[in-house]
Amino acid sequence: MRRFPVAGKCGATNGGEVKGNILTIVVRWGAGLALCAGLATIALAQDDAASEIAALNEQAAKLDPEDYRFVQPVCTRCHTPSMFLHSRTWSEWQGVFNQMNGYGAVAAPQQWDHIYKYFQHSLTLIDVNHADEDELSSVLGIDERTAIAIVQRRADRKFDSAADLESVPGVNKGLIEPLKPRLLFDHPL
Ligand code: HEC
Secondary structure, X not given: OOOOHHHHHOOHHHOOOOOOOHHHHHHHHHHHHHHHHHHHHHHXXXXXXXXXXXXXXXXXXXXXXXXXHHHHHHHOOOOOHHHOOOOEEHHHXXXXXXXXXXXXXXXXXXXXXXXXXXXXXXXXXXXXXXXXXXXXXXXXXXXHHHHHHXXXXXXXXXXXXXXXXXXXXXXXXXXXXXXXXXXXXXXXX
């Protein structure tokens, strides 16, 4: 945490040269005190902001610690994780990445792969009845065969719930459980 160096010197600033009449001294002393109080408030606010950012990073890392190692240096350079800790559809995320790229977000192709994975696994909403195979497999974390099985089954009958989705062979119940808030069934996007 970087503090304003001046904040630590409060009190010392008025100890020096006692020149002029008593009024000047009082005025100077008063102004010095006000300045000290102001700087102390800034230092405190910085501490608050730093701990809030640390808490947000912790929350973001919990979703997928391995990939967040790549997200954090790239995506928290200009703003805090609060900007991106909300689920969106994959096409919306792609729009965000393009936008951030335009603002100057830089990452090596390999880093981008981890960043994509992080958002797909943790913060992407999926329309189970319309998403294509690639999106199903990356967002749900299933293999291609299982994704094909989902597409075939919904051609006959659309899915209406997480339980319904779990009836597809290869769809792991334990895997689907944490994804439930991000599964969309009746709202074509
Ligand atoms: C070079 C600076 C910079 C970097 C790096 C950066 N962003 Fe941003 N981001 C911005 C700015 C500036 C805004 C505000 C834009 C606005 O208000 O329209 C923003 C806004 C956002 C928003 C909100 C967009 C909206 O329209 O709701 C999201 C989500 C976001 N960033 C995600 C990310 C992600 C994910 C990364 C890492 C891949 C990232 N940002 C990296 C500068 C950056």
